[in-house]
Amino acid sequence: MSQSLARALDVLDLVSRGVRTLDALAAEVGVHKSTVLRLLQTLEERGFVRRDSGHRYHVGPAVFGLAATALDAQDVRAAASPALRALAAETGQTVHLATYQDGVVSYVDKVESRQPLRMYSRIGLPAPLNATAVGKVLLAGLDEDERRRVVAATPFERFTDRTLTTPESLLDEVRRSAERGWAEDHEEHETFMNCVGAPVYGPDGRVAAAVSVSVPNVVLPYQDVLALVPALLAATARISAELGGSAPVAAPTSTQERTTA
Template sequence: MSQSLARALDVLDLVSRGIATLDALAEEVGVHKTTVLRLLQTLEQRGFVGRDSSHRYHLGPAVFALAESALDARDVRTAAGPALRELAAETGQTVHLATYQDGVVTYIDKVESRQPLRMYSRVGLPAALHATAVGKVLLGALDAAELDRVVSAVPFERYTERTIGSAPELVAEVRRSADRGWAEDHEEHETFMNCVGAPVFGADGRIAAAVSVSVPNVVLPYEGVLGLLPSLLAATARISAELGAPASSIPTATLPGASAPAAPKGSA
């Protein structure tokens, strides 16, 4: 990779993280301001960055267009779209689709709820591994050694009193979630929000993504959110089928209070 290209990518990454002034960018990149200014001017001409009246830089429309194209190119997002919209319409709540890569869980699609109070999230941003239902679901796809490696790097930021605070706790919760076929975020990321999540399986029989439903506790109590699991599991079963997952690779889930595993509604 050429030095100029590497520096331009470094500048773009820094701008995406909120480092917005020429002085700060030059300091972070470690080069003279004139060099960074030339890079910024090129990026601005191509629409990758913009500049406000106070000369602070921000991401430009070209970045978002590329991100949208990249997300659309992912088969799982295309396959999941109809089921996500139907799940959101059926429950009236916010629905997320997330994937895992290299220790990071990222929201790749979202259908907003009709409620005025909603979970804050954005497509393209990472989800907290230890404090979200999708994070726990996707960690459940890792083998023991990889799970330990990834969990050891989690900073365990304390969002609420219920947030998991250590690696052993998280590993135990991930395994419990995998065993029953779904995960929860019981006021662990936001005190007013509960979520349930379930895995989506790909054609290779492995977990390819996770879907979650997020509900403010003023709309439904925790027990009511658990009552949405059959609808969630039906949606993930449908998406898995769209991706070509073998029926034999999709385990049945154990619902709260059930004495035996229950197949997702609408699954074969």
């Protein structure tokens, strides 16, 4: 860990414990006031500390937001765990749980398949918005303005010949995914892998997470992966109920419909 980062974390910890003034913080950390001031200015710019009218420092809103996000993700993971493991056992395939925060979709849980061929994914890693089923599901759960803002900032890295590489194509696919209630990754991130994903709803009726089933195409052909959608939707419905949420009522759409990239 770098010395500056370590000192910044020490300063933040001290502020959280009630050390309020620049002089007191410098004395506790054991460095010159100018060094602590630079650290405080950076923390204040990022919202991790705030300064009141008396030039005393307090924990900032970013800390509470970070804690709330972590708790929310942990709550979703705990609620989803039994259904994820049951879905993996039923299908024999890799199952992911992902959440969204500030333009980033991250994997928060994973149940490995019984297959020897494994995905690159790992808990804590981000999922590309333009090339994963969970990314499309979570984009579909955003308000229209935020969705367009996030898509406009997406780097659109091309992973395979099927990867969506423009904002318009991604927004169209997200819209289709929202209408039918599930999304797909048809060899868009890895040439040998197909995935289907569906939303988990929280008590506020909004999308709280996404669950996906990922299958190597040497194990199941594309159409057979689509046939796993009913089991996936049953699992996400159980998780939503565990969280106190439920999916909105929508007209059923055939899982045999193939989307265009």
